[in-house]
Amino acid sequence: MERLSTKKLVLAALFAALACVATMSIRIPTPGTGGYIHPGDAIVILCGIFLDPVTAFLAAGIGSCMADLLGGYFIYVPITFAIKGIIAWLGAHLFRSLMSNGKNAFAAVAACGVIDIIVVAGGYCLCEIFLYGLGAALASVPANIIQGISGLVISCALYPLLSRPMAMAMGSSR
Numbered sequence: 001m002e003r004l005s006t007k008k009l010v011l012a013a014l015f016a017a018l019a020c021v022a023t024m025s026i027r028i029p030t031p032g033t034g035g036y037i038h039p040g041d042a043i044v045i046l047c048g049i050f051l052d053p054v055t056a057f058l059a060a061g062i063g064s065c066m067a068d069l070l071g072g073y074f075i076y077v078p079i080t081f082a083i084k085g086i087i088a089w090l091g092a093h094l095f096r097s098l099m100s101n102g103k104n105a106f107a108a109v110a111a112c113g114v115i116d117i118i119v120v121a122g123g124y125c126l127c128e129i130f131l132y133g134l135g136a137a138l139a140s141v142p143a144n145i146i147q148g149i150s151g152l153v154i155s156c157a158l159y160p161l162l163s164r165p166m167a168m169a170m171g172s173s174r
Helices: 008-026 039-050 053-071 074-100 107-134 136-169
Strands: none
Touching: 008 039, 008 053, 008 136, 039 053, 039 074, 039 107, 039 136, 053 074, 074 107, 107 136
């Protein structure tokens, strides 16, 4: 089993805190659904890009579900943990795969954003079918797509600003 380094633990905690703060800092309410659009998905995507898959899953899942817990969306805590964690886990694998095949870093970040859009819209819709019924679940899809698109755009904007400092923090070049 791989030993968890202090550096890795600190980076995971930092990304979890950033995901929580980004989710709670700007909330644009979505009419009729009781939810909100937020920039937290950008941090979830960046977790997958800068952390290994398991650490990304935990940082994104914990940080995002903490925002639900602190914001009073208690029923969504386990759902958000799973969905955001899966996005970061898939993003980590996809980003590494695309980069090892010589793809452009921005294309790889954008591909991770597309995963976010699909998994957020599909994952929450699926869970909300059981919570609220098909009509309400489908009503949340457009807002979740907009949230995912904003995450894609913000993560593409932040990637060039963070890639060098993160490479230095991780002790490698990217």
